Amino acid sequence: MASCSSISSVDLQAQVLSCVDRGISSTSNRGHSCQLFLGKMYRFGPGNPSSGVSFLSSFQGASLGNARHRHRKHQCKSKVLKLSSQKASLKDNKSEPEFEQQRTESALDINSSIDRRQLLISSLTAAGLPLISNQSMASPIQPPDLTQCQKADVPGGSSPKCCLPSDPVKATDFQFDTSLPMRVRMASHLLDAAYITKYNRAYELMRALPDDDPRSFSQQASVHCAFCQSAYLQKNSNEKLQIHFSWLFYPWHRWYLYFHERILAKMLNDDTFALPFWNWDNQAIFSPLPNVIPAVFIENPALVDNTRAPSHQPPTLVDLTYSGKPGGLDPEQQRAENNNLMHQELVSGAKTPSLFFGQAYRAGDANAPGPGSVERAPHTAVHLWTGGDMGNFGTAGRDPIFYSHHANVDRLWNVWKSLGGRRKDITDPDWLNAEFVFYDENATLIKVKVGDAVSTEKLRYTYQNVPNPWITHISSPLSISIAGTKPVSSNGVASPAAAEATSLLEEIEEFGEEVEGKFKQLAGSAFQSKVKRPVKDLFRTLKKQITDEELEEVLVIQGVEVPSDKISKFDVFINLPDANDKTSINIPEFAGTFVNVPHLGMAPGMNRKATLRIGIGDKLEQLGIKDVSSIVVTLVPKGQGKDVPIVIKGIKIEYE
Numbered sequence: 169m170a171s172c173s174s175i176s177s178v179d180l181q182a183q184v185l186s187c188v189d190r191g192i193s194s195t196s197n198r199g200h201s202c203q204l205f206l207g208k209m210y211r212f213g214p215g216n217p218s219s220g221v222s223f224l225s226s227f228q229g230a231s232l233g234n235a236r237h238r239h240r241k242h243q244c245k246s247k248v249l250k251l252s253s254q255k256a257s258l259k260d261n262k263s264e265p266e267f268e269q270q271r272t273e274s275a276l277d278i279n280s281s282i283d284r285r286q287l288l289i290s291s292l293t294a295a296g297l298p299l300i301s302n303q304s305m306a307s308p309i310q311p312p313d314l315t316q317c318q319k320a321d322v323p324g325g326s327s328p329k330c331c332l333p334s335d336p337v338k339a340t341d342f343q344f345d346t347s348l349p350m351r352v353r354m355a356s357h358l359l360d361a362a363y364i365t366k367y368n369r370a371y372e373l374m375r376a377l378p379d380d381d382p383r384s385f386s387q388q389a390s391v392h393c394a395f396c397q398s399a400y401l402q403k404n405s406n407e408k409l410q411i412h413f414s415w416l417f418y419p420w421h422r423w424y425l426y427f428h429e430r431i432l433a434k435m436l437n438d439d440t441f442a443l444p445f446w447n448w449d450n451q452a453i454f455s456p457l458p459n460v461i462p463a464v465f466i467e468n469p470a471l472v473d474n475t476r477a478p479s480h481q482p483p484t485l486v487d488l489t490y491s492g493k494p495g496g497l498d499p500e501q502q503r504a505e506n507n508n509l510m511h512q513e514l515v516s517g518a519k520t521p522s523l524f525f526g527q528a529y530r531a532g533d534a535n536a537p538g539p540g541s542v543e544r545a546p547h548t549a550v551h552l553w554t555g556g557d558m559g560n561f562g563t564a565g566r567d568p569i570f571y572s573h574h575a576n577v578d579r580l581w582n583v584w585k586s587l588g589g590r591r592k593d594i595t596d597p598d599w600l601n602a603e604f605v606f607y608d609e610n611a612t613l614i615k616v617k618v619g620d621a622v623s624t625e626k627l628r629y630t631y632q633n634v635p636n637p638w639i640t641h642i643s644s645p646l647s648i649s650i651a652g653t654k655p656v657s658s659n660g661v662a663s664p665a666a667a668e669a670t671s672l673l674e675e676i677e678e679f680g681e682e683v684e685g686k687f688k689q690l691a692g693s694a695f696q697s698k699v700k701r702p703v704k705d706l707f708r709t710l711k712k713q714i715t716d717e718e719l720e721e722v723l724v725i726q727g728v729e730v731p732s733d734k735i736s737k738f739d740v741f742i743n744l745p746d747a748n749d750k751t752s753i754n755i756p757e758f759a760g761t762f763v764n765v766p767h768l769g770m771a772p773g774m775n776r777k778a779t780l781r782i783g784i785g786d787k788l789e790q791l792g793i794k795d796v797s798s799i800v801v802t803l804v805p806k807g808q809g810k811d812v813p814i815v816i817k818g819i820k821i822e823y824e
C-alpha cells in the first residue's frame with residue numbers, strides 16, 4: 169500500500185487529500201515495432217511515448233505520433249510511403265506556403281475525422297497513387313485489460329485508489345433488455361417525497377455493499393477515477409486511456425450512468441428507477457430553483473457530500489462559466505450569462521458533430537485530443553463550481569450529485585440532436601465501434617459499443633420534458649457598457665456593426681501578433697491576434713457532401729497546453745480587442761471558453777494538450793461581419809487560474 173497526496177479544489181483552496189493505492193500492478197512494455205520504427209523518424213523532442221513529447225515537438229509529435237501509433241505492424245510501411253507520397257503529390261500543384269499549410273493540416277488532423285482522411289485520400293488519388301481503404305485504417309478504441317492497472321500519474325510512483333476489480337477477465341457482450349420498462353429521468357428539483365425516499369435508499373444500499381463489490385459506491389466512484397486518471401493503457405498500446413477531452417466523452421458517460429442506474433435499480437429491486445437530472449441549465453426564477461444545488465442533495469444523508477464549496481449552497485446560483493473565482497454577478501446577470509453560454513455551446517457554436525462531441529480519438533492516439541463545446545463548459549464549470557470532490561475528475565464520482573450532473577449533460581445530447589441541421593451523431597465507424605467495459609447490476613463485466621448508446625429509447629430511458637429557453641437566447645448588445653471595454657460592435661441589428669468592424673480592422677491593421685507557427689504564453693493578461701479567414705472554396709471541394717450553407721466556419725486554437733493539476737480558463741472573444749476578465753460573456757462577441765478541471769494528484773509539470781474548435785459562422789453573422797477578410801480574436805485568461813501559464817500554438821480558421 170502506498171499513499172499519495174493530491175491537489176483538489178475545495179472552495180477555491182488547494183486542499184491536500186490523501187488516498188491509498190490498492191491496485192498497483194506491473195506496467196508491461198507492449199511497444200511494437202511499428203511504433204519504434206516510426207518513433208525514430210518523427211519524434212522531434214525528448215519525452216516518453218506515453219506522456220507525450222515536449223511541447224516544442226507536440227505539434228508534429230502529436231499528429232504524426234497519432235498516425236504512428238494507429239498503424240499496426242503490417243500497416244507500418246504503407247503509412248510511411250503515404251506521408252511522403254502525399255508530400256510529393258501536393259508539392260507538384262501548390263505553392264510552397266499552400267503546400268506547407270496543407271501538409272500540416274493533413275498531418276495534424278489525420279486523426280480528426282473521416283473527412284480529413286478523405287482529404288488525404290483525395291490528394292493521393294489526384295496523384296494516381298493507390299489508396300489504402302478506409303477499412304484498413306479502422307481503429308476504434310478498445311476496452312483496456314483490467315488486469316493491467318497502471319500506476320497513475322502522481323508524484324513518487326504512488327497511485328490513486330481507482331483500479332477496478334479485474335475478475336472475471338472476459339467481458340460479456342451487451343444485449344439490449346427489451347423487457348425493461350421505459351424509465352423517466354426527472355428533474356432533481358421536481359422530485360416528490362416518495363421518489364426522494366427511494367433515491368436516498370438506493371444510495372444507502374449501494375454504500376452498504378462491501379468495497380470490493382464492483383457495484384459498491386466506492387467502486388462506482390473508482391470507475392470515473394480510473395478512466396480520467398490513466399489507470400489503464402489502451403489495449404496493445406503504451407498510450408494512456410482517457411475518456412475526457414475527446415469524442416468519447418458523451419458515450420462513455422452515457423454508459424457509465426446506464427450501469428450505475430441499473431445497479432441502483434437492483435438495490436431497490438425496482439426496474440422503474442431512473443436517475444434524476446440536475447437541471448442547472450434552466451434559469452427559471454421560480455421556486456424550487458433548478459440552477460442551485462438541489463435540496464435533495466443537501467437533505468438526504470446518502471446523497472450528501474460534505475466537501476462541496478460552502479459558499480455555493482442555495483440560494484447561490486450556479487455559474488456555468490465558473491473558473492474558480494466568484495464572478496460577483498447579481499442573479500439577473502448570472503442568469504443572462506448562463507443562458508448565453510448555453511446558447512453558445514449548444515446552438516450557435518456547435519453546429520457540427522465534431523464541434524459538439526469533441527475530436528476524434530482512435531486506437532493508439534495520444535489521449536485528450538480536444539473537448540467538445542459542452543464538455544469544456546458548462547460541464548466542466550459545474551464540476552469546479554460544485555467544488556470539493558466534484559472539483560477534481562479523480563474524485564468527482566464520490567459525490568452523488570455527479571451522476572445527476574451527468575444525467576443533465578446526457579439529456580443535452582438529446583436536446584442538441586433535436587435542434588436539427590447537421591446536429592447528428594457521428595457516423596465514423598471508429599466512433600461507433602469504440603468499446604468500453606463496465607460492471608452491471610449483477611456484477612458481470614459487460615462490453616459495450618458507442619454505437620449502441622446513441623438512442624436512449626433503445627436503452628429504455630427518457631427525460632422529463634423541461635423548458636430549454638437558452639435555445640432562443642439573444643445576448644445583450646455591448647452598449648449596455650462594461651467597465652474596462654469599449655464598444656466596438658453591436659449585436660448585429662443589421663446596424664453599423666459591419667462598418668464599425670471593418671474600421672476596427674483597418675485601425676488595428678498592425679494590431680496583435682501573428683501567432684500561427686509561433687508559441688504564445690498567456691499568463692494573466694489577454695492576448696489578441698488578427699486571424700485571416702481562408703477561402704471557403706478550398707474546403708467546399710473537400711467536403712462535397714456538405715452544402716455551402718451547411719459548411720461551418722470554425723475558429724481553431726491549436727496546441728493549447730495547460731498544467732493538468734491546476735484550474736485554468738480562458739474566454740474567447742471576436743472583434744473585441746479590449747476584452748478583459750471583467751467583460752460580460754452575455755454579449756455577441758463572446759465565442760466560447762476553455763476550462764481545465766485538475767486531475768487528482770497529477771504530478772506537477774504534467775501538461776494537458778488540446779485543440780479548441782469553436783463554430784463561429786452564426787456569430788460573424790450576428791456581428792454583421794460575414795464579409796470581412798480577417799477577424800481579431802482575443803483570449804482572456806480568467807478566474808482562479810488566471811495566472812496559470814497557458815500556451816497556445818496558433819490560431820486559424822477552417823471550414824468543416
Ligand code: C2O
Pocket residue numbers: 392396412421547551561564574
Ligand atoms: Cu467524467 Cu464530468 O466528468
